[in-house]
Each structure stands twice: as C-alpha cells, then as structure tokens.
Amino acid sequence: MSRRFRFALALFALPATFSPGAFAAEPSLLPLAAGVTVSSAEPAAQPEASSGGPARSTEFVQERHPNGKIRVEREVTQDANDNFVNHGVWTMFNDRGEETARGEYRLGKRHGNWQRSHVALRELDLPFAPNAAGFKGPFLSTAQFQDGLLDGVWLITDLEDRKVVELHYSGDRRDGKCTWYFPNGNVWREVAYKQGVRDGQFVEYAGDGSVAKQYQYTDGARVVVQVEWYKKGQKKLEVDTLQPPEFAGTVDDWWAGSSRELAADLQRQSAPVTIKVVGVRHGGWKLWHASGQLAASGQFEHDRPVGKFEWVHANGQQACRGEYVQGQPVGVWTWWHANGSKEANGSLQTGSQIGKWLWWDDEGRVVKSAQFTDSQSGLQLTLLPEGIQPPAADIDAAETAAKRPTRTASTPARAGHGPVIR
Numbered sequence: 165m166s167r168r169f170r171f172a173l174a175l176f177a178l179p180a181t182f183s184p185g186a187f188a189a190e191p192s193l194l195p196l197a198a199g200v201t202v203s204s205a206e207p208a209a210q211p212e213a214s215s216g217g218p219a220r221s222t223e224f225v226q227e228r229h230p231n232g233k234i235r236v237e238r239e240v241t242q243d244a245n246d247n248f249v250n251h252g253v254w255t256m257f258n259d260r261g262e263e264t265a266r267g268e269y270r271l272g273k274r275h276g277n278w279q280r281s282h283v284a285l286r287e288l289d290l291p292f293a294p295n296a297a298g299f300k301g302p303f304l305s306t307a308q309f310q311d312g313l314l315d316g317v318w319l320i321t322d323l324e325d326r327k328v329v330e331l332h333y334s335g336d337r338r339d340g341k342c343t344w345y346f347p348n349g350n351v352w353r354e355v356a357y358k359q360g361v362r363d364g365q366f367v368e369y370a371g372d373g374s375v376a377k378q379y380q381y382t383d384g385a386r387v388v389v390q391v392e393w394y395k396k397g398q399k400k401l402e403v404d405t406l407q408p409p410e411f412a413g414t415v416d417d418w419w420a421g422s423s424r425e426l427a428a429d430l431q432r433q434s435a436p437v438t439i440k441v442v443g444v445r446h447g448g449w450k451l452w453h454a455s456g457q458l459a460a461s462g463q464f465e466h467d468r469p470v471g472k473f474e475w476v477h478a479n480g481q482q483a484c485r486g487e488y489v490q491g492q493p494v495g496v497w498t499w500w501h502a503n504g505s506k507e508a509n510g511s512l513q514t515g516s517q518i519g520k521w522l523w524w525d526d527e528g529r530v531v532k533s534a535q536f537t538d539s540q541s542g543l544q545l546t547l548l549p550e551g552i553q554p555p556a557a558d559i560d561a562a563e564t565a566a567k568r569p570t571r572t573a574s575t576p577a578r579a580g581h582g583p584v585i586r
Contacts, residue, residue, distance in 0.1 A: 222537030229259040243271060258279070280305050280419070288320070288421035290329060291344065291353075294373070298347030299328055307418045310335075318418055324349075331416075331423065332357075340412050346371060356381075360413040380447070384409040387447055394454050404447025406466070453478045461490075475522050477502045486512070501526040 200290040205495040211563035220241050229237040239252025249272035256265035267278030282288060282303045285296055295490035308316025310503025313336035320328040332340035344353040350373055361384035380387040385406045392401040416423045453459045457480055462473035467487060468491030475484040481504050486497035492515045499507040505528050510521030516536075523532040 220251065223248075230260055233257065233259050233261050235259070238269075240518075241271070267309075270311070274309040275311060275451075276309060276390050278307050278309060278418070282320075282421060285328070290320075290423050292328065292419065293344055293346045293352035295347060296328070300324055301324060303328065305418070305421060314416060314418060318416075318423075333416070335357075336416070338416070357414075358383075361411050381410075382406060382446060384411040384413075386410060396454070398454055399452050400454075401452075402448070402450045404464070405443050406444040406446040406451070436468075 199322055222239040224240050225240055226234050226247045227238075229235045234257050236254070236256050238254040238329040240248045241251035243249050250269035251271055252269060253265060254265075254267050254269055265278075265280035267274055268276045277299045277448065278473075282301070284301045285292060285299065286302065288303075289304075297327055301322055301323060303322055305318070305320050307314060307318040310316075312334035315335060316333060318329075318331040322328060326349065327343075327345045329342075329344050331338060331342045334340075336535070338357035339356060339359060341364075342355050342357060343351055345351050348371075350371070351369055353369070354365065355362060355365045356366070356434060360366070362381035363383060363386045364381060366377070366381060367375060370376045377393055385408065387404050388407050390401075390405050391399060394400050396569075410427065412426045414423060414425050444467045446466055447464065449462050449464055449469075450458065451459075451460040455478060457477075457478055458476055459472070460475045462469055469488040470490065472485070472487050474482065477483045477500075479502055481502055482500050483502075484497070484499045486493055487495045493512045494514065496509070496511050498509045501507045503526050505526055506524055507526075508523045510517055511519045517534075520535045521536070522530060524530050
C-alpha cells in the first residue's frame with residue numbers, strides 16, 4: 165500500500181468527533197490527556213545526533229487514546245541534564261489506528277523528512293489560488309528539517325497528488341522560488357525569496373496562464389518604474405526606484421500548517437525621508453530629448469550609479485561614455501562632439517583623473533593634453549545633477565566656465581548623474 169493511499173485511508177477513517185485542532189499541538193510537547201497510557205519498551209541503542217558520535221540509548225514510548233488505540237509512538241532519550249527528549253522515530257495515529265503523521269527527532273529537534281495529513285485546506289493558514297476549492301482532500305504535507313529548522317522543500321499535495329503549494333527554505337527562512345498552483349496544474353503565483361524576504365520576481369497568473377500581476381523586489385522592497393513627461397507627451401525620464409520595504413520576513417509553522425509574511429514597520433525605518441517620497445533609484449535609468457531621441461542610459465543600485473553609462477546628443481551622435489563602480493567614475497571615459505569627432509579621452513581612478521588625457525576640437529586637432537602621475541594629481545570629479553546634458557569634458561574649471569554655461573543644481577534634482585569637474 166502506498167504512503168499516500170495509507171494517509172488517505174487514515175483521514176477518511178477519522179472519528180466523527182474529530183476537529184481540525186485535534187492534532188495541531190506541537191508533537192514534542194503533546195500532553196498526556198486523561199485515559200492516555202504510556203508504556204516503555206526495553207532501551208535500544210541509537211546513534212548520537214552528531215555524526216560519528218557515541219551510541220545513545222533510547223526508550224520506546226506509546227501514548228494511547230481513551231479507547232486504548234495507540235495515539236503516538238516515539239523514541240526518547242535523556243539529554244545532558246537527564247531530561248527525556250524525543251530522539252528517533254515519531255509516529256502519530258488516529259483513534260482507529262491509522263497513521264496520520266511521521267518523522268524523526270534528534271535530541272528533541274525535528275530532523276530529516278517529515279509528513280502529516282490535513283483533512284481540508286481550511287485547516288491551513290496559507291494563501292491559496294482563488295479556485296483552490298477544486299483540490300481534493302485529504303492533503304499530504306511533507307517537509308525537510310535540519311536540527312529543528314525548515315531546510316529544504318515544504319510541499320502540500322492533494323488526494324490526486326496535485327501540487328497545491330511548494331515552498332523552499334534554508335535555515336527556517338524562505339529561500340528560492342516558492343510556487344502556488346491552480347487545481348488544473350497551472351501556476352497561480354511565483355515569488356522569489358532570499359533569506360526570508362521577497363527578492364526577485366513576484367508574478368501572479370490568471371487561470372488561462374496570462375500574467376495578472378508582476379513586480380520586482382529587492383530585500384523586501386518593491387522596484388517601481390517612475391516616468392516623467394515633456395508637456396507635449398514625449399517621455400523625458402524613466403527610472404527604476406526602490407520603495408520602502410513592504411515585508412520584513414515570514415513566520416512559518418509547518419506542523420500547524422501556517423505561513424504568513426510580516427509587513428514591514430515603516431514607522432521604525434531609518435531610511436531618508438526622500439525614499440518614502442520618490443524612492444531610491446535601483447535598476448534601469450533612461451532620459452530622452454524632447455524630440456524623442458534617447459539622451460542617456462545607465463543602471464543604479466541603491467541610488468548609486470553602477471556599470472556603463474552613455475549620453476547621446478540630440479542629433480543621435482554619441483556624446484559621452486564611461487563606467488561607474490560603487491558610485492565612482494572609473495576606467496576610460498570618452499567624449500564626442502555633436503559631429504561625431506572625439507572631444508576628450510582619459511582614465512579615472514575612484515573619481516580622479518590619472519594618466520594621459522587629451523582634448524580635441526570638432527575638426528580633430530589637439531587643443532590640450534595633460535599627464536597625471538597618480539590619482540591625487542588629477543582634479544576630482546563629482547556626481548551632480550546633469551539633466552539630459554552629458555558630463556563636462558574639461559578639466560579646468562575656469563576654462564569650462566568660459567567655454568560653456570555653468571551647470572548648476574537647478575536641473576531637476578533626480579534627473580540624472582554625470583561626472584562634473586568642480
């Protein structure tokens with residue numbers, strides 16, 4: 165007889181007086197009710213909980229229902245303080261002798277594979293697909309434990325072996341992709357977790373498989389795309405922003421069949437007020453000229469520019485290209501005139517010029533050169549709001565002021581970033 169069929173028979177054989185909470189108590193703490201008897205067999209040698217440890221003697225305990233049927237069979241041992249704790253195989257039965265739960269303990273902590281049954285989904289405190297009533301009970305709940313902590317997969321299936329919920333854990337915290345299903349086998353919800361909080365894609369599907377909801381999360385905070393427009397309806401800015409964290413973790417109790425996400429306490433957050441207003445840039449960042457021509461693009465991580473950034477002139481010619489590491493411009497940076505000829509080229513190290521730098525006019529003639537022996541000799545570049553304009557290529561602040569209008573913070577404060585010499 166298969167394990168699933170055995171569990172199904174056990175649940176259909178439950179007495180009429182059965183209530184969902186009858187088996188909900190923590191098994192390692194089950195009290196001995198009136199009429200329950202306990203018998204102990206001869207001690208047996210069992211391996212120590214830690215791998216390679218000395219043998220540990222155990223006693224076999226049977227707890228009984230008032231009608232004399234066995235309720236729990238378990239092995240116990242004595243800990244360092246001579247307290248009896250569960251250690252070894254633990255099995256629960258209903259009052260007709262049918263098995264309803266099984267697992268193994270190591271010194272009072274669940275370890276390895278566990279399974280138990282539930283008559284109906286209403287016993288479980290979990291989110292389910294909108295038409296979850298289409299699943300058929302009883303339901304088999306299996307999970308993996310490591311030293312008392314959920315570590316592996318918690319899977320709930322119905323009588324027809326259809327998946328209802330599949331949650332992944334590491335060290336008692338959700339970790340990896342967790343999935344909820346429709347009775348027809350299609351996915352209802354997929355959520356990526358990292359160390360207990362949403363981190364990655366959140367997707368909900370309609371019954372026909374089309375996407376109904378889709379979000380991106382980072383450390384429990386949702387990534388939201390913010391868009392600004394020119395007056396004529398042309399897109400000006402598109403930037404991914406991190407909103408205040410929505411979730412602070414989960415509380416999961418496999419035995420009780422309960423799993424809830426904890427809402428973040430926004431009142432206790434120490435993040436700057438600006439995060440609550442417009443969010444922190446995190447992800448893609450794009451700017452457009454009023455003509456619709458892409459003006460700039462790059463990536464942010466927690467409000468710091470990272471990776472390659474590019475600026476484009478209004479006529480479509482490339483204006484500037486460089487790279488950021490942890491918010492600092494580094495490596496080779498290059499500028500171009502609007503006619504496509506190179507304007508300036510040089511290297512940056514943690515925001516400062518280093519090595520040989522060259523500047524050309526729009527006909528390709530060298531107009532300036534400089535050699536910086538170390539990062540301290542070059543002028544420091546800083547990150548300032550630049551709007552759709554590329555960062556300045558000149559190193560001499562006076563020369564910059566003479567050649568082009570001075571750029572100030574009057575540009576929209578969160579429009580963009582580029583290296584500007586001060």
